[in-house]
Amino acid sequence: MSLFRKLPGVIIAEFDSTASLLHAAEKMSKEGYKKYDCHSPFPIHGMDQAMKLKRSPMGYIIGTMGTIGMIGMLALTYWTNTYGYQMVISGKEYFSWQAFIPVIFAITILLSAFGAFFGMLALNKLPQLFNPIFGSDRFAKVTNDGFFVSVEADDPMYDEAKVKSFLESIGGKNVEVVKIK
Amino acid sequence: MSSNAKDLTNLEVQKELLFDGNPTFGSITEDVCKVVETKPGKLWYVLFGISSSLTVMLFSMIGYLFWEGTGIWGLNNPVGWGWAIVNFVFWVGIGHAGTLISAVLFLLRQRWRTSINRFAEAMTIFAVICALLFPTIHVGRVWLLYWVLPIPNQMEMWPNFRSPLLWDTFAVGTYFTCSLLFWYVGLIPDLATLRDRAKDKMSKLLYGFFSLGWRGGNRQWQHYELAYLVLAGISTPLVLSVHSIVSTDFATSLVPGWHTTIFPPYFVAGAIFSGFAMVMTLALIARKVYNLEHIFTPKVLERMSWVMLLTGSMVGYAYSMEFFIAWYSGNEYERFAFINRAFGPYAWAYWIMISCNVISPQLFWFKKLRTSIPVLFTLSIVVNIGMWFERFVIVMTLSRDYLPSSWDYFSPTIYDVGILVGSFGLFFTMFLLFLRFLPMVAMSEVKGALPEADPHYGGSH
Numbered sequence: 001m002s003l004f005r006k007l008p009g010v011i012i013a014e015f016d017s018t019a020s021l022l023h024a025a026e027k028m029s030k031e032g033y034k035k036y037d038c039h040s041p042f043p044i045h046g047m048d049q050a051m052k053l054k055r056s057p058m059g060y061i062i063g064t065m066g067t068i069g070m071i072g073m074l075a076l077t078y079w080t081n082t083y084g085y086q087m088v089i090s091g092k093e094y095f096s097w098q099a100f101i102p103v104i105f106a107i108t109i110l111l112s113a114f115g116a117f118f119g120m121l122a123l124n125k126l127p128q129l130f131n132p133i134f135g136s137d138r139f140a141k142v143t144n145d146g147f148f149v150s151v152e153a154d155d156p157m158y159d160e161a162k163v164k165s166f167l168e169s170i171g172g173k174n175v176e177v178v179k180i181k
Numbered sequence: 182m183s184s185n186a187k188d189l190t191n192l193e194v195q196k197e198l199l200f201d202g203n204p205t206f207g208s209i210t211e212d213v214c215k216v217v218e219t220k221p222g223k224l225w226y227v228l229f230g231i232s233s234s235l236t237v238m239l240f241s242m243i244g245y246l247f248w249e250g251t252g253i254w255g256l257n258n259p260v261g262w263g264w265a266i267v268n269f270v271f272w273v274g275i276g277h278a279g280t281l282i283s284a285v286l287f288l289l290r291q292r293w294r295t296s297i298n299r300f301a302e303a304m305t306i307f308a309v310i311c312a313l314l315f316p317t318i319h320v321g322r323v324w325l326l327y328w329v330l331p332i333p334n335q336m337e338m339w340p341n342f343r344s345p346l347l348w349d350t351f352a353v354g355t356y357f358t359c360s361l362l363f364w365y366v367g368l369i370p371d372l373a374t375l376r377d378r379a380k381d382k383m384s385k386l387l388y389g390f391f392s393l394g395w396r397g398g399n400r401q402w403q404h405y406e407l408a409y410l411v412l413a414g415i416s417t418p419l420v421l422s423v424h425s426i427v428s429t430d431f432a433t434s435l436v437p438g439w440h441t442t443i444f445p446p447y448f449v450a451g452a453i454f455s456g457f458a459m460v461m462t463l464a465l466i467a468r469k470v471y472n473l474e475h476i477f478t479p480k481v482l483e484r485m486s487w488v489m490l491l492t493g494s495m496v497g498y499a500y501s502m503e504f505f506i507a508w509y510s511g512n513e514y515e516r517f518a519f520i521n522r523a524f525g526p527y528a529w530a531y532w533i534m535i536s537c538n539v540i541s542p543q544l545f546w547f548k549k550l551r552t553s554i555p556v557l558f559t560l561s562i563v564v565n566i567g568m569w570f571e572r573f574v575i576v577m578t579l580s581r582d583y584l585p586s587s588w589d590y591f592s593p594t595i596y597d598v599g600i601l602v603g604s605f606g607l608f609f610t611m612f613l614l615f616l617r618f619l620p621m622v623a624m625s626e627v628k629g630a631l632p633e634a635d636p637h638y639g640g641s642h
Binding site for chain 2 (some may be wrong): 017018019021022025037038039040041042043044045046047048051053056058059062076077080081084085087089092096099100102103105106107109110112113114116117119120121123124126127128129130131133140141142143144145150
C-alpha cells in the first residue's frame with residue numbers, strides 16, 4: 001500500500017511540438033516547479049538545460065563498476081596463476097601480466113556495461129510497471145507523436161486549480177487530472 | 182560567431198533528407214508497428230518453416246555429435262580444427278558490422294545509421310549465438326565446458342589465463358552480453374510504443390513487462406541517453422578487440438601462415454566487410470517483404486556499399502601483404518604455406534576467396550552498380566561466400582605442416598555440412614522471430630533524426 005501512497009496522481013498537459021515543449025519546460029522551471037517532467041517520444045536536444053536538471057551521475061556509476069572489474073580481474077588472474085594453480089608456460093613468470101590483459105580488459109568492459117544498464121534502471125526507478133500517469137488514455141500518444149508536461153501531486157507547489165491554469169497559460173492543451181481509480 | 186557556424190552545419194545535416202516520402206512521427210510509428218501488429222504473409226511462414234526445420238536438424242546432429250564425439254566430422258591428424266572453427270570465425274565476424282553500425286556510427290553521429298541499427302544489432306546477437314555454438318561443441322566433452330571459467334572446483338584447478346582460447350571465452354562472452362544489453366536498452370522506448378498500441382491481452386502483458394514502465398519523461402531520457410552513449414562507447418573497442426583476440430587463436434601458434442602480426446587488423450577488416458554484406462542481404466530482403474523502401478533508402482544502401490568497398494580493399498591489401506611478407510621474410514616454410522595456398526590442393530578455395538572478396542567489391546566504384554538493388558543483393562551474398570572461404574583457406578593451412586609425412590586433405594562429412602547449414606537455420610529462425618515480434622527499426626531514433634525533432638525547426642525559439 002505504501003507504494004501507492006507515494007504515487008498520488010498527476011496533472012498532464014499536451015503540447016504540439018518539440019519547440020513548444022521546450023518553452024514549456026523553461027517556464028515550468030522558472031516558475032519553481034520541482035516534481036514535473038516533460039515527456040516526448042525521443043530525447044529532445046537542450047531539454048536538460050531547459051528543465052535545469054543536474055548532470056546525470058551515470059558516469060560515476062559506470063566508472064566505479066569498470067574499476068571494480070579491472071582490479072577484480074587483475075587480482076583473480078594474479079592469484080590463480082601465481083598461487084592457485086601454478087603452471088610454467090614457455091618459461092614465463094607465473095604473473096605474466098601482459099598475457100592477462102585481454103581477460104582483464106574484457107571484464108572491465110563487462111562490468112561497465114552492467115553499470116550502464118543497471119545504473120540507468122536504478123536512476124530511472126525502472127522497472128516500474130505501475131504509474132498513475134498510465135491512467136490517461138491520451139498519454140499513450142507519448143510513445144508515438146505526443147508531447148506532454150506532467151506535474152506530480154507531491155510537488156510542493158501543487159494545487160489542482162493553479163497548476164491547471166498555469167499549464168493552460170503556457171500553451172498546454174487537453175489538461176487532464178489523472179488519479180488512481 | 183562560433184555558435185552560428187555550428188547552427189549552419191546542423192542545417193546542412195538536416196537538409197539532406199535521409200528518409201524518403203517526408204515521414205512524420207506518426208507515420209514512422211505506423212509503418213514500423215504495422216509489421217509487428219499484422220499477421221505475416223505466406224512468405225514469412227514458408228521461410229520460418231524452412232529455417233526452423235534446419236534448426237531441428239542442427240540440434241539433432243549436435244545431439245549425435247555429443248553421443249559419438251567429434252570423429253563424425255572430417256577432422257584428421259594435421260587438420261584438427263576443421264569447419265567448427267571456420268564457422269566460429271565466420272559467425273563472430275558477421276556480428277561485428279552490427280556493433281560498428283550501432284556503436285561506432287552512433288559516436289560519429291552518422292544519422293543514416295538510425296534506419297538499420299536495430300536490425301544490425303539483432304543480427305549481431307543472433308550471429309554471436311551461432312558463433313558461440315561452435316567452440317562449445319568443438320570441445321568434444323561438452324560437459325566439461327565449465328573448465329574454461331574460473332570456478333572453484335574439487336580438483337583445485339584454475340584456468341590458464343595465458344591461453345588465447347581462454348581470452349576467446351571472455352572476449353566473446355563479454356561481446357555477447359554487451360551487445361544484448363545495448364540492444365535491449367535501445368528497444369525499451371520502442372517496446373513502450375508497442376505496449377501503448379497493443380490491443381490483445383497477451384501483447385499488452387508482454388510488451389508492458391519488457392518495456393519496464395517506460396514513460397518517455399526527460400528525467401528518464403537524461404539517464405537513458407547517457408547509458409546509451411556509454412554502452413556505445415564501450416562497445417566501440419569491442420569491435421576492434423573481439424576479432425583481434427579471435428585472430429590470436431591463430432597468430433599465437435607456430436603454424437606457418439598463421440604466426441603473423443597482420444592478423445588482428447586483417448581479421449577486423451574482414452569481419453566488418455562480411456558483416457556489412459550480411460546486413461545488406463537482410464535489409465534488402467526485409468525492405469522488399471515489408472515494403473519499407475522509404476526507410477531503407479538507396480542512400481543508406483549506397484553508404485553501406487562504401488564501407489564494403491573500403492573494408493574489401495583492406496582485406497585485398499592484407500592478402501597481398503601476406504604474400505609479400507612470406508617472400509620478404511625469407512622463411513621457406515612461410516613461403517611454402519602461401520604458394521601452397523594459391524597453387525596447392527586448396528587452390529580452388531583460394532581463388533574463390535580472391536574473386537569474391539577482392540575483385541567483386543571493386544564493382545562498387547561504379548555508381549550505377551552500387552545503386553542497383555539486384556547488384557547489391559548479389560554482391561552481398563557473394564561477399565559472404567568469399568568470407569567463409571577466407572576462414573576455410575586459413576584453417577586449411579593446417580593440412581600441410583612442417584612434416585610432409587603427416588600431410589592430409591580435409592574432406593567434410595555430411596555432419597560438417599549439416600551443422601553449417603543448420604547454423605544458418607538457427608540464425609534465420611531467430612531473425613524471423615525478431616521481425617515478427619519486435620520493431621525492426623529504432624523508431625525513437627528515427628524520429629529524433631527527423632528535421633521536426635529539432636526544437637529550432639521552422640525558425641521558432
